[in-house]
Amino acid sequence: MSGRRDENVHMGDEISPSAAGGAPPLVASGVEVEIGGTQILRGADIELHSGELVAIVGPNGAGKSTLVRAVSGLQKPSAGHVAWSGRELGSMRGRDLARVRAFVPQRMPVPAGISVREAVTIGRSSHLRPLSRLTRSDRAGIDEAMDRAGVGRFAERTLTTLSGGELQRVQVAIGLAQEAPVLIADEPTSQLDLGATIGVATLLRELVDTGLTALVVVHDLALAAAVADRAVVVAEGRTVATGPPAEVLTPERLAATWGADARLSEHDGRTALHVAWVQDRPSGR
Amino acid sequence: MARRTLVLAALLVALVAATIASLALGAVKLPFSETIDILFGGGGSASDRQIVETLRLPRTVEALTIGAALAVAGAVLQGALGNPLASPDVIGVTGGAGFGAILIIILLPGSIALLPVSALFFGLLAATLVFVFAWSGRNRGSTGKVILAGIAMLSLFTAGTTGLLAAFPERAPSAIFFIAGGLTSSGWRELETIWPYFAVGFLFAVFLVRPLDRLALGDDVAASLGSRPQLIRLAAGIAAALLAAASAAIAGLLGFLGLVVPHVVRMAGGTSSHTFVIPASAIGGAALLAAGDTLARTLRAPIEMPVGPFMVLLGVPLFLWLLRKAV
Numbered sequence: 038m039s040g041r042r043d044e045n046v047h048m049g050d051e052i053s054p055s056a057a058g059g060a061p062p063l064v065a066s067g068v069e070v071e072i073g074g075t076q077i078l079r080g081a082d083i084e085l086h087s088g089e090l091v092a093i094v095g096p097n098g099a100g101k102s103t104l105v106r107a108v109s110g111l112q113k114p115s116a117g118h119v120a121w122s123g124r125e126l127g128s129m130r131g132r133d134l135a136r137v138r139a140f141v142p143q144r145m146p147v148p149a150g151i152s153v154r155e156a157v158t159i160g161r162s163s164h165l166r167p168l169s170r171l172t173r174s175d176r177a178g179i180d181e182a183m184d185r186a187g188v189g190r191f192a193e194r195t196l197t198t199l200s201g202g203e204l205q206r207v208q209v210a211i212g213l214a215q216e217a218p219v220l221i222a223d224e225p226t227s228q229l230d231l232g233a234t235i236g237v238a239t240l241l242r243e244l245v246d247t248g249l250t251a252l253v254v255v256h257d258l259a260l261a262a263a264v265a266d267r268a269v270v271v272a273e274g275r276t277v278a279t280g281p282p283a284e285v286l287t288p289e290r291l292a293a294t295w296g297a298d299a300r301l302s303e304h305d306g307r308t309a310l311h312v313a314w315v316q317d318r319p320s321g322r
Numbered sequence: 323m324a325r326r327t328l329v330l331a332a333l334l335v336a337l338v339a340a341t342i343a344s345l346a347l348g349a350v351k352l353p354f355s356e357t358i359d360i361l362f363g364g365g366g367s368a369s370d371r372q373i374v375e376t377l378r379l380p381r382t383v384e385a386l387t388i389g390a391a392l393a394v395a396g397a398v399l400q401g402a403l404g405n406p407l408a409s410p411d412v413i414g415v416t417g418g419a420g421f422g423a424i425l426i427i428i429l430l431p432g433s434i435a436l437l438p439v440s441a442l443f444f445g446l447l448a449a450t451l452v453f454v455f456a457w458s459g460r461n462r463g464s465t466g467k468v469i470l471a472g473i474a475m476l477s478l479f480t481a482g483t484t485g486l487l488a489a490f491p492e493r494a495p496s497a498i499f500f501i502a503g504g505l506t507s508s509g510w511r512e513l514e515t516i517w518p519y520f521a522v523g524f525l526f527a528v529f530l531v532r533p534l535d536r537l538a539l540g541d542d543v544a545a546s547l548g549s550r551p552q553l554i555r556l557a558a559g560i561a562a563a564l565l566a567a568a569s570a571a572i573a574g575l576l577g578f579l580g581l582v583v584p585h586v587v588r589m590a591g592g593t594s595s596h597t598f599v600i601p602a603s604a605i606g607g608a609a610l611l612a613a614g615d616t617l618a619r620t621l622r623a624p625i626e627m628p629v630g631p632f633m634v635l636l637g638v639p640l641f642l643w644l645l646r647k648a649v
Contacts, residue, residue, distance in 0.1 A: 053592060073460050111545045131548030142542035146404070150593030159535050163547040167529055300378070 041087030060123035061086050062137070062219050062250055065108045068117035077103045078168055079274035080117070085219065085252055091267035092255040092282070096295050097270045101254045102143075102223050109140045109221050110254075125294055135163035139212035141222040144204075147196045153207050154192045157183055157299040158292075179214055185247075186210035187240060202233025209240060219250045227256055238264045253274070263308040270294060326598050329591045333605040337386075340612035344382040345374055347616050349624040377507045378443050384505055384513060385615045385629075386608040388569040389579065392518055393607025394527045394564035396580030397587075402532040402558030403465045409581035410566030413468065414475030416577045418448025419570030420501065421479040428486045428496045429628050437500075438512055438571035442519065445567030448475045453559055463552035469561070491536075503546075503576035503630030505615050512572045519568035526561035527600060527628055533595040534558065576611070578634050583607045589644040611638060 063085035078100045085091055093101045106112035108119050110126055119126035121137040129137075139160075157179050164175060171179075178285040181190045186209045191199070199207065205225055212220050225241070226234040234257075242264050245251050255261040261268055262282035270278040270285055272294045278285045283303060289301045297315035346357040352370055359365030360374045392410065399408040410416050422444030426437045456470040457463050487494045533554045536544040541551040566580065587602040588594050614633035619626045 109546070111542060131545075131550060133548075135546065135548035138546075140542060140546035141539060142546075143545055145540040146538070148538040148594045150588070150591070151595055155595060156539060159532075160541055160543075160547065162536060165532070167532070208543075211539065212546065215547065273475050 038063060060120070062122055063108060063120070063252070065119040066117060068104065068107050068114050068119060069114055070103050070107050071115040072103075072112075074173040076243055077274060078107065078114075079123055081107075081271065081274070081276045083108065083252075083269055085216070085250060085277060087250050089244065089266040090241065090251045090253065090264060092253055092261035092268045092288070093248050093271060094255055094258055094268050095263050095271035100274045101271050103223050104271060104276075105140075105223055105252060105254055109138055110134045111140060111141065124282060131161065135215055135217065135294065138221055139215040139217045141208045141212045141220065141225060143223045143225070143227060145211075147204070149195075149197060151196050152193055153188050153196065153199070153210070154179070154183070156207055157188070157192075157210045157214050160214035160289075178216055182210045182213035182216075185213055185244065200228050200233070202236050204239050205229060205233070209237070209244075213244075219252065220244065222253045224254045224256055226260065232258065258282075258291075258301065259308045259310040262286060262310075263306075307310060326591045326593065326602075329587070330598075330602055330605070333587075333602055333609060336613070337605050337609040340609045340616065341382060342384065343388065344385060344612045344616045345378045347459035348373075348378060349622045376509060380510045380513065381505055381507050381615070382612060384572055385612040386571050387513070387520055388505075388576070389607040389609070389611025390604040391523060391565035391569045391607075392576060392580040392611075393583035393587075393603040394524065395565040395602060396582075397584035397596070397603040398527050398530055398534065398558045399562045399580075400584055401594075401596055401599070402530075402537065402555045404537070405465060405466060405469065406585065407581075408469070408576060410562055411476060411577045411581075412472040413563060413566075414448035414452045414472045414479065415445045415563050415566040416575055417476035417479035417483075419445030419567050420575050421448075421482045422487050423500045423570070423574070424483045424497050427491050427500065431493065431496070436514060442516065442567045442570040444479070445570055446563055448479055449559065449563035449567070451475055453556065457552075457556070459590070463555055465555075468555065499628050500574040501552045503574040503620065503633075504628030506575050506626075516568045516571055519564045523561050523564035523568065525559055526564070530554070530558055530561060530584070531578060531596045531600055534600075538594060538596070574628070574630065576630050576633065578630070579607055579611060582637050583610060586637070586641055586644055 063083065065081065065083045068078055068148065069076065070082045081100070081104050093104060095101050097144055103112060107114045121129065158171070160182065161175050161179050183192055186206045188203070188206050188210045196204065196207065204236055226237050229237060238260060241251055241253060267279060268282040268285045269276055270290065276292065278290060283301065286301045288300050291297045298316060300311045302309050302311060342354055342357060345361065346352045346354050348371055356366050356370065357374060360371050390585050396409045399410065399413065400406060419441040422440040423437050426434060426440045430436065452468065452471045452475050456468040461467060487497060493601045533549055536547050537551060537554050544551045544554065569576065583606050584599055584603045587599055587606050591598050591602060610633060613630065614636050615629045618629040621627065
C-alpha cells in the first residue's frame with residue numbers, strides 16, 4: 038500500500054467553501070458521553086483534515102465506537118464541542134449532517150429481497166426531497182458509488198446472497214452514495230476473514246487516495262498501522278495520543294494501554310504486531 | 323422487478339373483480355354489466371340504481387377503505403418495528419377500540435350512534451398510552467419497549483372489555499358482531515364522520531415509504547442519512563393507530579388482515595422494499611376485504627354474517643401456502 042498521497046483529487050467539488058477556507062472537516066474537543074448514568078467518554082479530542090485516513094484504536098470498552106457515533110451525531114454528547122467545517126454539530130439538521138459525513142455501521146441488518154442497487158439507492162435518499170423521484174444525476178451518483186466500492190458487478194444480486202466482505206463493500210457504497218466528503222466507519226473489518234479484510238482495507242485506502250476523508254475504528258493494530266495516516270488512541274474514555282501509527286503505537290503505549298508485551302514492525306509495506314501471547318505468570322497455582 | 327409488476331397487476335385485477343362483485347352481488351343479484359352501467363351513471367331500473375347507489379356503493383367503499391387501511395397499518399408497523407409479528411393489535415389500538423365500542427353497546431345501548439366515536443377515541447387513547455410508556459425512561463422508543471407496552475395495553479383493555487361483558491351477560495349478544503368484525507349497509511353516515519382519520523393515516527403512510535426503507539438498513543444507516551429512527555417509528559405508530567382505530571370504529575375488530583396482508587405481499591413480490599409493500603398491501607387489503615364482505619352477505623343471503631371469520635377463511639389458506647414456500 039505505497040504511494041498513499043496521490044494528488045488525483047476528483048471530489049473537490051464536494052468540499053465546501055468553508056473547508057477550502059481552512060476549517061478542517063471535523064474538529065471535536067472535550068467530548069463527553071453519558072449513557073444511562075454511565076460515563077462512556079470522559080474527554081475526547083479529535084481533528085480530521087481533508088484527505089487523510091485516521092484510525093481510532095484502543096482496547097475493548099475504551100469508547101471508540103461511542104466517539105465516532107458522537108461526532109457523527111448518532112449519539113448526543115453530554116459535554117464538549119463538535120464542529121463540521123466550522124459548524125457546530127448541535128445546530129445542524131439531519132439533512133445537513135448527511136451532506137458532511139456518512140456513517141457506515143459495523144454490520145447493518147439485511148432486509149429480504151433488497152438488491153445491492155436498491156440498497157445503494159436508499160443511500161442516495163438524503164439527496165431527495167420527500168416523494169420526489171431520482172434524477173439523472175442521482176442515478177449517476179448511485180452508479181459511481183457502486184463502481185468506487187467495487188460492487189457494480191453484483192449490483193442486481195440481493196443482499197441476503199452476499200458474503201461478509203461483499204456486504205461490507207455494499208455498506209461502503211451506501212455511504213458513498215451520500216456523497217459526503219467524510220466517511221466514518223465503525224470496525225468495518227471486524228467480522229471479515231483475512232482476504233476480505235485486505236479487500237476492504239485496500240478499498241478504504243483507495244477512496245482516501247482519491248479524495249475522500251475517512252475516520253475508521255480499527256481493532257487490529259497491525260492493520261491500523263498499514264492503512265492509516267494517523268492513529269488516535271482511545272483509552273478509558275479519553276483520547277490519549279495521536280500521530281503517525283509507528284510513532285504512537287510504541288511498545289510503552291502498547292504495554293500501558295493494552296497491557297500487552299508487544300512491538301509493531303513495518304517492512305516493505307507489510308506490518309506486523311509481535312506479541313508475547315502467553316505472558317509470564319506468577320508461580321504457584 | 324418484473325415479478326413485482328406482475329404481482330401488482332394481479333392485485334389490481336383482484337381489486338376490480340372484488341369491487342364489481344361487491345356491487346353486483348347480495349340479497350338481490352344484478353348482472354355485472356348492469357352494475358357497471360349504473361356505476362358510470364347510466365342504465366338500470368330505479369330500484370336497482372337505488373340498491374347500488376345508496377346501499378352497496380357506500381358499503382363497498384367502506385370495505386375497500388378499511389381493507390387498505392388495516393393492511394397499510396400492518397405494513398407500516400412491521401417496517402417501523404422491524405418485527406414480523408407487528409400489527410395494529412400490538413400497539414394497543416384494537417384492544418382500545420374494542421373496549422370503546424363495548425362500553426357503548428353495554429352501558430349506553432340507547433346511544434349506539436356514539437359507537438364509532440367511542441371506538442376511535444379509546445383506540446387512539448390506547449395507542450397514545452403505548453407511546454407514552456414506550457417513549458419514557460431508558461432506551462426510549464426501542465422496538466422491544468413499544469411491543470411490550472402494546473401488549474400490556476392490549477391486555478388491560480381486553481380485560482376491561484371482558485369485564486363489561488361478564489357484568490352484563492344479557493347484553494353481550496349485541497357485542498358479538500362488533501367483536502367478530504363486520505360491515506353494515508348503513509350508507510355514507512359513518513364514513514362522513516371518520517374519513518379525515520383515514521385521510522391523515524394514508525397521507526402519513528405515503529410519506530413514510532422512504533424513511534421506512536432507510537430504517538430497514540438499520541437505525542445507524544437511517545441516522546447517517548439524516549433521519550431520526552425514533553421519529554420514524556413514532557410517525558409510523560401514529561399512522562397505524564389512526565388507520566386501525568378508524569377501521570375499528572366502522573367495522574369492528576378485523577385484526578387478522580393487518581397482520582397477514584403485508585406478509586402475503588412480501589412473499590409474493592419477493593421483496594421487503596416499502597416502495598412495493600405499502601401500495602401492494604393497500605390494494606391487496608382492499609381486494610381481500612371487499613371479496614370477504616361479498617361472501618359474508620351472499621353465502622346465506624339474506625342473512626348477513628360478520629366478515630371477520632370469512633376473511634380469515636380466505637386469507638389463512640393463501641397465507642399458509644405462501645409460508646410453506648418461504649424460507
